[in-house]
Amino acid sequence: MKRLSLLLLLALLGMTPSASSFAVEEEIVVVVNQASSVRAAGRDTLRPIFQTTRTEWYGKSAVPVNLPDDSSLRQRFDKAVLGLDPEGVARYWIDRKIRGGERPPRKASSPSAVLRIVGEEAGGIGYVAAGDVNPSVKVIARIRDGQVVPP
Template identity: 40%
Template sequence: MLVVSKSFPADGISFGDLKRAYMGSRVTTNGKQLIPVTYPKGSPERIAFDEAVLGMGPEQVGLYWIDRKIRGQSGPPKDVPNAATVVWIVGKVDGAIGFVRASAVGDDVKVLRVDGKLPSDPGYRL
């Protein structure tokens, strides 16, 4: 599930904007710049997300970020150690966006729609 703070000024995001944000592009939704957070390299959550959203495996993702660094472009999303930290950061940092399992969603965050769909809807892409 994709989560943002309760005060985030939108209820959804396009899949394209989500992908761009996690690939280092500046993405603004309703006036808020997205600040993506992710899990450490090699974690099952990160591998699954990167494959579903970025369309890349771990090696490809690593090469992508090396290439951006060489070109002087923005770096990767901030790695955090676990879902509890994702929820805490997203709940406290204006514009932060992250992904967690349903069991980790807390009161300080809301689930963000992707292309108008919630995780319970058919065709949800995460």
């Protein structure tokens, strides 16, 4: 009803809304291999894994998987989990390279590639849009409105 009222008001004012006026960001889910014993993870757990300062997790080598830098899902994930915008993320990895730290997470070209890698790696962990989840993975966290929340 509110949307209809808004559309009528815009029409009376001679304005037409764009598709993005009503766009709702799809929820991001953090996923691990289906066989993992992990049930839930918060920001304080996810951040060091995706910054590769924590390489072991529940007795396995952590294998974090990122989407490409220009992915809006990646940028939303980085903001919520790392607290960094794209420029901050780039600076972080340049600094890590100079100082000889661990390499950045593995990059996957698409959400389906993230799911395939995480589904095949015992220590795999990645993120996709909620609508992309398949049975090879399980959800351990959700990102809603820029906040990491339980699954």
